Amino acid sequence: MSTRERSAIVAVGRARPPWTALLLLGVPVLVALLGPLIRPTGEAPSAEGAMPSQPPGDGHPLGTDVLGRDMLWLVLHGGVSVLGSTLGALLVGMVVGVPLGLLAAGPRRGLDETVMRGLDLLLAFPGLLVLMTLAATGHRDWYWLVLVAGVLQAPAVARLVRSAALDPGTRTVVEALRMQGRGWAYIHLRHVARELAAPVATDAGGRFAVVLYLLASANFLGLGLSASSPDWAVLIERNRAALFSQPAAVLVPAGLLTALCVGGNLLVDHTLARKRRKG
Template identity: 50%
Template sequence: MTRVLAALLAGVPLLLALFGPLAAGLLVPDAAPVPLLAPGPGHPLGTDALGRDVLALALTGGSTVVGLTAGALALSYLAGVPIGLALAATRRRWLATLSVRVLDLLLVLPSLLLLLVLAGTGRRGIGWLLVAAALVQLPAVVRLVRGAAAAPARRVALETMQLSGEPWWRIHLLETGRFVSGAVLVDAGTRAVLVLTLLASANFLGVGLPPDTVDWAVVIEQNTASLFLAPAALLVPAGLLIALAAGANLLVDRVADRTGAAS
């Protein structure tokens, strides 16, 4: 039952994000913008405060949410996994300690504060959001990978491979990378919710994407004052964001339970 619920909660927003823009062109006719129209023929969910069709916003506003979340996660792991493996493998303990302490500075930096600074200096848009969201996740990813790679259970296997003459890169990057892949996958599921929440919060507060972007969180911010006049314009995108986060959390729990049972 939990698996079905998780699949539904996460699956519906994901399907809308992937295929919604294609369906919007077929289901939503072009019409002159009239703000705050009630649901009716031609506009099943009505229009928002800017005269945009709410159904079209629901179908097209998830692409940026899912795309930015996936991109930020990819950047953080592409950078964090090799760094964590290298720090776990190095014999220069002072270098590993210094690197971790430098990364720890990012851990105490509030994520939204970084986005506020970027927005205040005019650095807004998809590129800056991706880099900022990935950067604030980097220290935690490096710590996770370094800890998993340096686990005592790996020492015997590493020593055996070293004695057999295996090259450094195969031991500490390839084989150790395979060993930590399970922990990375579970962490990625949890971190996806954190990144999703961060990006949605930034867009809602107006420090993320430009205000003319069709994004669920941006749409919520633009229609907060119209809750009683056009409730669907706020509740539909909010419900999709909540469903995506809740479904992802449930799926992560399922993966974690299976991983724990398998181990």
């Protein structure tokens, strides 16, 4: 083993945990998961006589929003919809994109062209414009937003899966298994799926920020959740006029969304860098 290889192994072994990424990602995730337990849903979000857009004070550590509701209660309950909708859209994208990618990677050239050209057409549409058009047709419910946002991720996921499935190393083993008489299910579910797990998981980590940005933008524009929702993006939109009189109503949810997005990206970057060093 050369000196360079030994140095690389030592560097990997001594690699520091990504504390910055874990902190940025962990804070909003913990707020989203533990918030409803800290302030149960049964409690009133506003106290009697509370004034709208009041700065932090007694009884309201983060002040009140434009409707006189307690901002701390809203922030603690607003992360559930953010995480739930983002993860839901990611799941839809994987469920649609992975099978299409495997289908395109099959031996039939005509089927490959049909699937990929159809996905290219979908890829050409701007995501936010699609969601705005959907809302204009009356489909403004949150589940429509999550479903369509997930379908919009399918072309990129399918391209990744197709590329990984067509890798020369993967194709060699697939051809060998076919010559042994193995069926489609055995080849793709036991071998190809194992080869795709790492790139798909890595892509999902980076795509999380893309979906989060898309859904937050849609909710900010009032396309998904109702105006009374405690969702962090909705809180920013509802309280933006009171930014200077009650900055906590805008900066706290905006900071949590930013930390969630940046922390996720940093963690993915660290994971990829560590994988490259190991390789």
